[in-house]
Amino acid sequence: MKPLAANIFAIKRYALHDGPNIRTTIFFKGCPLACWWCHNPEGIDFHSKVLFLAEKCVGCGECVGHCPEKALGLTSKGVFRDDDKCTSCATCVQICPALAHEATGRSMSIAEIITEIKKELPFFDQSGGGITCSGGEPLSQPESLLALLQACGKLGIHRAVDTSGFAPVETLLEVARHCELFLYDVKHMDSPTHERFTGVANDLILANLKALGDDGHAIRVRIPLIVGVNDDGKNIHATGAFIADCKGVQGIDILPYHPSAIAKYRKLGEIYKGASLTVPTKAHLAGVAEILKKYVVDVNIGG
Ligand code: SF4
Ligand code: SF4
DSSP: OOOOEEEEEEEEEEESSSSSSSEEEEEESOOSOOOTTOSOGGGTSSSOOEEEOGGGOOOOOHHHHHOTTOOEEEETTEEEEOTTTOOOOOHHHHHOTTOOEEESOEEEEHHHHHHHHHTTHHHHHHHTOEEEEEESOGGGSHHHHHHHHHHHHHTTOEEEEEEOOOSOHHHHHHHHTTOSEEEEEOOOSSHHHHHHHHSSOSHHHHHHHHHHHHTTOOEEEEEEEOBTTTOSHHHHHHHHHHHHTSTTEEEEEEEEOOOTTHHHHHHHTOOOGGGGOBOOOHHHHHHHHHHHHTTOSOEEEOO
């Protein structure tokens, strides 16, 4: 039987903003949302692609002969790729010495991921850190996520899950039995506005947050703060009041919008919807934090 695998687009070591202390963050590929400000656009598509970064190519021709689909050719102008023939097999990714072919995700067995995680055990032990499963949306690969969390549990590693909350409640509560902390996004209290900027309504997300608390799990709520989207007083008060009414919430992290992902969108050949969005000032962030503190004691700016 084939070992259980997860589709992963990155593993980040020494992560300091993905939960308590020093962590290793495992990014699961694929997300049912498509937020305008998403800073991991390579994590949205459930299918992996291979990008060709022509500016990195040194023209050695190595990849051309190895492509099993004969999708690559070399001319005096450099390498070209016939996208109709390319099956994203990633052979060229392995071959290219210049890293000019890049995969947006790859299948990793749970054992492979655990091998990577084990390298960081000394840092977890010293700092009290652990792993954070993020994405994309980790709950969209429930079997793989559960297997990874269970394997980490056996090793005594602290486990956090960073989620949009958009998943069947049964999946969420099953995953909750195998992790110590949720990092849970709340983006907007008005459902049509939420749908406009993320692609989905908010009713399932809000109901799941309540269900998670009612079931006795620990949660830190994360609010990505975007000027003109969710930063107005009415929405911030409504958000604070809703969170105050949820059990299990230990605190709120306000994550200021920043446009640093724009280069990733260019690389993927995708339109960055966030180009019109504005970064909040320090004073504005402090004002939002003051409002939220009326509802929840522990409010932090940043991850
Ligand atoms: S192997 Fe890499 S550097 Fe060489 S031709 Fe292919 S893309 Fe260019
Ligand atoms: S991903 Fe596979 S099929 Fe596509 S160009 Fe590279 S080697 Fe060829």
